[in-house]
Amino acid sequence: MAEKRHWLEHPATQNFLIPIFAVVLSFAVGAIFILIVGQNPFEVYSVLFSQTLGTSYGVGQLLFKTTPLIFAGLSVALCFKAGLFNIGAEGQLQIGAFMTALVGMYTVGVPAFIEIPLLVLAGMVGGGVWGFIPGYLKAKTGAHEVINTIMLNFVAAALVSFFVTNLFNVPATVHTPSIAPTGRIPRFDAVFSGFEGSPVNFSIIIALLAALFVWYYIDRTRYGYELRVVGLNSKAAEYGGISVSKNIILSMTIGGAIAGLVGTNYVMGYKYYFEEGFSTGTGFMGIAVALLGNNNPFGVILAALLFGMLEYGGLVINTMVPKELVSILQAIVIIFVISSNKIFRKILVNFLKKRTLSIND
């Protein structure tokens, strides 16, 4: 009785269509808010799209905002595959970026081909340690990673704040001294004209490589297989001889290390120092990015692009509507992604049912 599946029934198609459906729907709802503040939604949206996607400067800004969101989104997505909810990307990226800056300021005179990998590694180690701690606690004591990562976010924020106001700061500022010049990642405008003035830099390549790595790791290696089994059914993992605690620790550590790469964008590619408050909740946006991207590394890239666009777009439509509108839009996207899954599938089932009925009649 195996009937041929309708293409809409394939999970892959659905996973792709549902977020798009959610985004379209949330823009529609966002239009209502724009009407409420007395503006024309078509005008606002056309400015939003033309100023972000229509100019190379806008694209540069958008990509600059996208890069850290890819790292944070990948971090959350990878942990999620192991069944862990990493709320701690924010703390992990704070520690990671700070480590990048710290190592960078003390290693003046090292050639670039050593310095750049060194600073990248420093960020990964910093973030990795910050992911390892809640992973270890979860594996050994069962302490819930959500609570512990939230708490470690506070610890991370307080720690780096203390360091950049007291110990490692340039006097009278809240930032560290500059990193060694050899540790800088070149900006796009150094190579391509047109991106002038935009801070977008080659760390986005690292972000894309990280996405490729996460995909390969999860989808193509036995470690990724084990990680997925642990995430989907820890009892089956145990039965199959897969260590649950090892995989929890490992995935939290790798997730933390990926979040720790955020420093490549800001510290190595933009300001060349660590500054208090450089991340405006990137780690938390990472949760939304992972969700919208369906925890798929390539989905994460697309979702990060959307949120990067909204983040920069919020600035360009600032003169027309309150900036808060963009925050509302972002929130609506998330709400629709979460809730549209069921709605969408229901619509789909009804649609397919009608179709089979009409065929049979």
Add this chain to the structure above:
Amino acid sequence: MPYAIELLSITKRFARTIANDNVTLRVESGSIHALVGENGAGKTTLMETLYGLYQPDSGRIRIQEKNVSIKSPHDSIRLGIGMVHQHFMLVPPLTVLENIVLGSETTRYSLLDLKKTTTEIAELAGRFSLSVPLDEKVENIGVGIQQRVEILKAIYRKADILVLDEPTAVLTPQESIQLFRILSELKEEGKTIVLITHKLNEVMEISDRVSVMRKGKIVGEVETAKTNPQELAQMMVGRPVLLRVEKAEKKAGDPVLTVNDLTYVDRRGISLLKNVSLEVGSGEILGIAGVEGNGQSQLVECIAGLIRPSAGFITLDGIKISGLGPREVFARGLAHVPEDRIKRGLVVEMDVKENLILGLHNQPQFSSRLSMNRKSINDNAKLLITRYDIRPMDPDAHARGLSGGNQQKVIIARELSRNAQVIVASQPTRGVDIGGIEFIHRTLVEARDAGKAVLLVSADLNEILSLSDRIAVMYDGKIVKLFPDSKVEESELGLYMTGSKGNSQEKALGI
């Protein structure tokens, strides 16, 4: 005789399948009517349509010779229909009494009038010999009693028609006998009973008429007295089925798996295994009979390396394996079909080919340090799917979408592909339909004939009796009886299983 239930040309479609295809079923008032068929044949859907949980796409329902429209269970209860689901709908922290009155409470000045209700229910319970402890919490009573509570609940709601979905799936043989006694009594009182089942001996024992469903259709209806299990099985499956396993007498070889004085004390300090000793020889099936929860699960988990015994040890081929983890135990030559396929044996969100390498994923043919060998994983899946006739024949199908029998075949295929010396199979055919059971039984016997040592744990006595070369009975964490062959009466096994006979430890040694 008038009809209590008439389901006329009922059709019910789900998105991709037709669960009921123009089904007509008439049940005579005051009779016990069995509805049999394999899993997925549409029995439960049909009855849930009657109960108002589904709306038919077309067709009519008549109850007690009147046209009715049933939009929800509310309507069906009003019409005197009660249903005891396969999974009980009870609230564990509430008492039996509270559960029975829930939803139809007698009130006095808008307060619960439990006193009046208690007398009413006690009277009902007495009339149908449904003894239940009214003040005990449901979480503290056994499943057999819980089922009586469900029946009482339906009768308290004035049900004249009672539908029971696989009622004996969770019961011991003794509890089943009691249930049947209750059902006969209900019939005497004029109630109409529909029994959904796929156990044919039950059908023969209790029903007046049988309807057989296959693939959403009724394929036959007969008077029970004029049929036999063989004929019913053939109708259910659509081809001749071997109900008894054919196996040659065979002398067992040397012991391969030995369990020596095994004791397991859990975290709360309760001894779940008490000095259990047994041997399984090559080329034999040792069956462990017992009511679930008497230590069989712990015995299997100790052998498979999932839990560590508190005392005693286990050897495989002369090498000690107790204390090792599952990975090492597999590597020493054990295959393990776990009792709960959904919780342990499969990752239902993964596809079939990935499930077919669980626990084998580290082997060189499937993965190197840097990558999985996707081609060999796929080839392995294709090979096993063909060899074990797993449906659908698609390595990329999600395990969740498979029927229970096919899910179990995935596990059996994987475990036998280990080419292990010892096979531990726990409840291998639970929830599997007749065709699947036949296949799995044949596979286990073939493994035995190929010289494997098979330890079979099952709550299904038929299975134990037809497959085992020797039978051990577990009760209260001990082996209370060892039968050197399978020439045992079911009733005698039952006495040992419930602890009424033989309370001292025996050792299942000496092949």
